[in-house]
Amino acid sequence: MILTIAQTSLTPLWIIIAYLGLLLGLGAISSRFFRGTAADYFVVSRSVGSFLLLMSVFGTTMTGFALVGSTGESFAKGIGVYGLMASWSGLIHSAVFFLIGIRLWAIGKRYGYMTQCEYFRNRFESPALGFLLFVILVLLLIPYLLVGVIAAGRFLQATTAGMFPDLFVMTLPNGNPHPLTGSLPLWLGSLVICLVVLGYVFFGGLRGAVWANTFQTIVFMVTGVIAFYLIAEKFGGMEAATARLLATDKSERVIRGSQIGNAQFFTYCFVPLSVAMFPHLFQHWLTARSARSFRLTVVAHPVFIAIVWTPCILIGMWAAGLYAEGGLRLPKNPDGTPISNAVLGAMINQLMHSPVLSGLVGAGVLAAIMSSLDSQFMCVGTMFTNDIVVRFAGPDRFTDRQKVWISRAFILAIVAVTYALAVYMMGDDRRSQSVFALGVWCFSGFAALFPLAFAAVYWRRTTRAGALGCVLVTAIVWCILFYRDVFAEKSAHSEDETLIFGMMPVAFIFGASAIALVVISLMTRPLSNATLDKFFVPAETN
């Protein structure tokens, strides 16, 4: 996400500052609605209606990748990226919300649950499973958090290049000025983003995150569409833009062709299943006022994905043509290939020359990043409070007020640790690339735990040993494939996805996880009917 284009106007920075100020203001207002109970801080007293649930769930699910990554992937691989990532997600995310989200909401409401581990621990009568899941879910979330913090810092650095030529001087090893000289340093940009997110989550709890996510979702959807319209206008219209691409040697970007393989295209369907095990999404589900609140989310989610992704895919496709013509300059990887994540920023800076648009899109990208970060920080704080402190100290040891302050202390600590880790990772390009590779793999880890979430809700024969086996097998297979990919085979700067026999690795981890769950469950003693009856909604009789 490194841009090389010097940006001397301070307008984009002022727009971003105004945006961050608005977010803090929203956090301050939301905190005035705080009712003082733990249930209000952690799950907004289960009072969120249809619209806020849709916006907060969508904002949490979409990261900065939805704007920056999708444009870059389309630049590199063409239109097939939409089918690969967006249309699968539209179908499968909604299926998960409908089939699993609503049932978990009902169980959570009936028994007053706050976290995923609490549910699984009681569902399988296994403190060991609850603790194992806690460790795995936190470990999978940390890289996800690091990716968000580092990406936000990089984006602010790229957006502010050239704004402070005397204050933040950067030079290349040969003594020449660095293309990003005069920009906000990575550590400072990341710090600002961490503090803003901390500000509205610390005081407002999950209500602050829900309100901020709603605002941020509107911002990144609107800015994406505005950027698309103005870029198309600059080409002389959408037809002219596509015609220019077709006249270049990158015309294959209008087809899927051989750019994405058959097996990869199909097995990508496993990746969106990760939403079933995202602990931060589980927490958002619990905020729903009623099951009916899910209806809008289930129906509108695929439409929202199309609204965000389609313009970005077209911009990326047109950028490939412009780059082939020599009309677009992009920074390069050490192997000489262009850095695809720089495409959206470069298209805006070099085509539009508009500081206002740069600022708006900058705010949009930060909105997409922060709308995931806030829920994740909040979720880890909630898990530490409820699954560790309250669990071991006893349910009646603390008052609600104390629980809220314990959670705030944890959120503060998690933000500090994440920031410190992010600064350490930023110090070395190779370490930084490893974090991004790990972030991609984390999705596979969450997705491979889908059989556990599905079986817990629908298969009464699932046993405690089956659930534990499923989690352990997932962890083992994930570690083996991750080691093979990141440490054993891939170069540090490779942007290509690892495939096994042309398929996504998640397909193999998922398969192993599902087989372990089914086979071990069938070989072991089922849970008592009394326990099962508590967790299975009786079938409708009329």
Next chain:
Amino acid sequence: MSKRWHPRSGWIVWIGAASLFLLHHDFWYWNDRTLVMGFLPIGLAYHFAYSMAAALLWAGAVRFAWPRHIEEWADQPAPSRPQSPVRMKS
């Protein structure tokens, strides 16, 4: 939701979901360079329409396969709370 849920209505939705799952693999547009409205590659137009079809499918699920009884079950007082470590004091 005025319409009462009927098992057969649900099956239609799930058959639709299975069909949509299979229709994702649009090998017939794999190498087709046709442009829709002069600018939109047909492979992208297909998947955009696919997203809209997914929204329609889930609208059908909400209409015809909605688990109405879940709401009532969630609102009923739980007979006993299974081993929960968190108990609200207020």
